[in-house]
Amino acid sequence: MNARRSNFWALFWGALAILYFFLPLYGTLDFSLRMKRGELSLQAYQIVFSDPRFWEGFRYSTLMALITIVISVLIFVPTVYWLHLKVPQARPVVEIITILPFIIPAIVYVFGLIRTFSRPPLQLTLSPFTTDILIVTGYVVISMPYMFRAVDVGMRAIDVRSLTEAAQSLGSNWFQILAHVILPNLRIAILSGALICFATVMGELILASFLVRPALGPYMALLGLTKAYEPAALAIISYALTWFSLGLIQLISRGGTAQQFTGR
Amino acid sequence: MSHLELIHLHKSFGHSVAVQDFNLSVQPGEFVSFLGPSGCGKTTTLRMIAGFELPTSGVITLDGRDLTYTPPNKRNVGMVFQSYALFPNMTVAQNVGYGLKIAGKPKAEIAARVQQMLALIQMEKFAARYPYQLSGGQQQRVALARALAIRPQVLLLDEPLSALDAKIRLELRQEIRRIQRQLGITTIYVTHDQEEALSLSDRIVVMSQGKIEQVGTPTEIYNEPATEFVAQFVGHINLLPVEILSPAEGLVRLGNQVLRAGRFGHLNGKAVRLAVRPEELNPGRVDGLNNLSGRVESVTYLGSIVRIRLEVEGHLLALDMFNERRLKLPRSGEPLDVHFPVEACWLL
Numbered sequence: 037m038n039a040r041r042s043n044f045w046a047l048f049w050g051a052l053a054i055l056y057f058f059l060p061l062y063g064t065l066d067f068s069l070r071m072k073r074g075e076l077s078l079q080a081y082q083i084v085f086s087d088p089r090f091w092e093g094f095r096y097s098t099l100m101a102l103i104t105i106v107i108s109v110l111i112f113v114p115t116v117y118w119l120h121l122k123v124p125q126a127r128p129v130v131e132i133i134t135i136l137p138f139i140i141p142a143i144v145y146v147f148g149l150i151r152t153f154s155r156p157p158l159q160l161t162l163s164p165f166t167t168d169i170l171i172v173t174g175y176v177v178i179s180m181p182y183m184f185r186a187v188d189v190g191m192r193a194i195d196v197r198s199l200t201e202a203a204q205s206l207g208s209n210w211f212q213i214l215a216h217v218i219l220p221n222l223r224i225a226i227l228s229g230a231l232i233c234f235a236t237v238m239g240e241l242i243l244a245s246f247l248v249r250p251a252l253g254p255y256m257a258l259l260g261l262t263k264a265y266e267p268a269a270l271a272i273i274s275y276a277l278t279w280f281s282l283g284l285i286q287l288i289s290r291g292g293t294a295q296q297f298t299g300r
Numbered sequence: 301m302s303h304l305e306l307i308h309l310h311k312s313f314g315h316s317v318a319v320q321d322f323n324l325s326v327q328p329g330e331f332v333s334f335l336g337p338s339g340c341g342k343t344t345t346l347r348m349i350a351g352f353e354l355p356t357s358g359v360i361t362l363d364g365r366d367l368t369y370t371p372p373n374k375r376n377v378g379m380v381f382q383s384y385a386l387f388p389n390m391t392v393a394q395n396v397g398y399g400l401k402i403a404g405k406p407k408a409e410i411a412a413r414v415q416q417m418l419a420l421i422q423m424e425k426f427a428a429r430y431p432y433q434l435s436g437g438q439q440q441r442v443a444l445a446r447a448l449a450i451r452p453q454v455l456l457l458d459e460p461l462s463a464l465d466a467k468i469r470l471e472l473r474q475e476i477r478r479i480q481r482q483l484g485i486t487t488i489y490v491t492h493d494q495e496e497a498l499s500l501s502d503r504i505v506v507m508s509q510g511k512i513e514q515v516g517t518p519t520e521i522y523n524e525p526a527t528e529f530v531a532q533f534v535g536h537i538n539l540l541p542v543e544i545l546s547p548a549e550g551l552v553r554l555g556n557q558v559l560r561a562g563r564f565g566h567l568n569g570k571a572v573r574l575a576v577r578p579e580e581l582n583p584g585r586v587d588g589l590n591n592l593s594g595r596v597e598s599v600t601y602l603g604s605i606v607r608i609r610l611e612v613e614g615h616l617l618a619l620d621m622f623n624e625r626r627l628k629l630p631r632s633g634e635p636l637d638v639h640f641p642v643e644a645c646w647l648l
């Protein structure tokens with residue numbers, strides 16, 4: 037009887053959570069399909085997909101996301117590696133630094149960026165190209181908590197120190213250790229970090245709109261102000277994108293566990 | 301000329317001293333164990349030889365070449381870790397061949413050498429497996445083959461068996477010794493297990509608190525421990541506080557019973573202790589030998605031996621006997637006389 041009662045509450049809260057998460061999503065989906073009066077249609081989606089500004093934003097954001105990922109990997113893999121190997125006592129400090137992007141609002145951060153880099157000596161906001169450099173560095177910072185944690189967790193699953201020393205005693209230099217031993221064993225971790233990074237950048241609004249770059253985020257916001265059905269369709273599209281990324285993470289990491297990547 | 305030479309090695313971490321004034325010279329093909337309790341500096345010394353730690357002072361030479369500041373990847377020293385440390389992303393064959401690949405050896409040569417090494421550890425059939433598909437003992441054998449594949453001048457092992465269960469440990473111990481003999485490779489083996497050290501080594505270095513207590517063959521270490529620490533750490537020992545009666549003859553007194561010590565250094569009149577191993581004691585009284593009378597305190601079965609604890613003049617004394625069926629064991633509380641040869645005891 038006790039078990040049955042706790043069963044009931046588990047179901048109850050589960051159902052409530054599902055309603056809480058999915059009702060708005062369902063509402064949005066339903067709304068996005070009702071552009072034509074009295075029937076369900078994909079017209080809102082067609083409009084979005086035939087808008088060149090959507091594709092421009094999509095292309096731009098995708099490119100920025102990929103560059104962000106490459107730079108993040110190049111920065112965080114060696115950093116976390118060094119942290120594990122040489123300065124484990126610095127971990128608390130580093131952990132606090134990496135969650136700063138969660139604590140400092142993006143709007144504060146972007147104003148800081150603009151104030152610092154819109155005047156000499158480093159005037160980056162003048163041309164689109166230098167602004168892109170600025171925006172990528174911003175994205176690297178914003179996605180730092182995810183990338184750092186993903187790599188950190190991956191690194192914890194392997195015995196970094198012994199593997200490094202084993203490789204060293206077999207004649208490897210630092211580059212070979214990273215390339216042959218550390219990176220291959222972090223594939224899953226890096227991939228999941230990269231996918232979260234991708235999803236973050238694709239939906240990013242504040243940096244892109246204040247630095248006035250043609251990203252997907254500002255386009256969505258603009259559409260939201262001027263249209264009714266298209267923003268709903270766009271919201272569903274971006275949801276789908278995020279979920280696709282998450283699904284991909286699941287798929288890859290499951291495949292990985294079945295293979296040799298459980299660590300020890 | 302000796303092969304591997306450690307001269308006045310000293311290592312501090314901040315204010316704490318891990319190793320001090322460590323001197324050792326190892327002959328080619330010799331199997332030397334570092335034995336000591338946890339934290340005595342065995343691993344630190346080994347890691348200095350491997351190059352993972354720099355000595356605070358002192359010199360390490362290998363065949364006359366000064367290695368002290370050579371980075372680990374230029375030392376040509378093989379290392380086996382307690383945690384195996386196989387590369388999880390590589391197969392057994394790739395693991396074993398990794399050092400040769402780094403050295404830029406041709407593919408055919410690597411393949412041949414890998415075959416040879418796998419044959420040595422009797423794991424030819426496992427070449428294509430990944431480490432996670434192997435048992436602990438198999439993984440450690442692969443790690444051994446990987447370390448040996450590059451033909452190192454010295455093989456270093458840091459408690460390679462302590463993560464394995466008792467039976468495999470025993471098996472692999474013999475295997476390591478066989479391979480070491482077969483290749484004639486100079487080996488340094490770190491362990492805190494005295495049985496391992498005694499059964500494997502040509503020489504044992506007993507360490508305590510960063511210092512060498514004694515260097516010697518297993519027999520020397522066991523039969524002639526140089527210090528009280530060695531006597532107590534290796535094997536079991538009875539230490540009885542005695543009074544000196546005659547320094548010249550080695551006569552001492554325990555309560556009202558007189559004993560003669562087989563070995564004694566310069567006695568300076570201070571209180572000393574008589575050391576005797578439990579297996580040297582036998583029940584009964586024999587004229588001409590050392591005799592003691594006491595009372596049985598407890599009788600404990602330890603498998604092949606039985607340990608009897610006696611209370612003698614207010615001190616506990618252990619006596620080991622083989623567990624034979626016809627043995628008539630004394631009961632607790634009974635009086636018991638024991639004897640032991642004069643040569644079997646010494647003063648500390």
Ligand SMILES: Nc1ncnc2c1ncn2[C@@H]1O[C@H](COP(=O)(O)OP(=O)(O)OP(=O)(O)O)[C@@H](O)[C@H]1O
Pocket residue numbers: 313316317318336337338339340341342343344345492
């Ligand atoms: N990286 C380090 N930083 C500070 N102290 C260290 C470091 N490595 C070792 N020590 C200290 O040096 C001493 C010797 O350590 P070491 O690891 O050599 O002992 P060990 O004999 O191998 O012990 P065990 O049997 O437990 O492995 C210990 O007191 C240890 O705390």
Ligand SMILES: [Mg+2]
Pocket residue numbers: 342343344
């Ligand atoms: Mg150790």
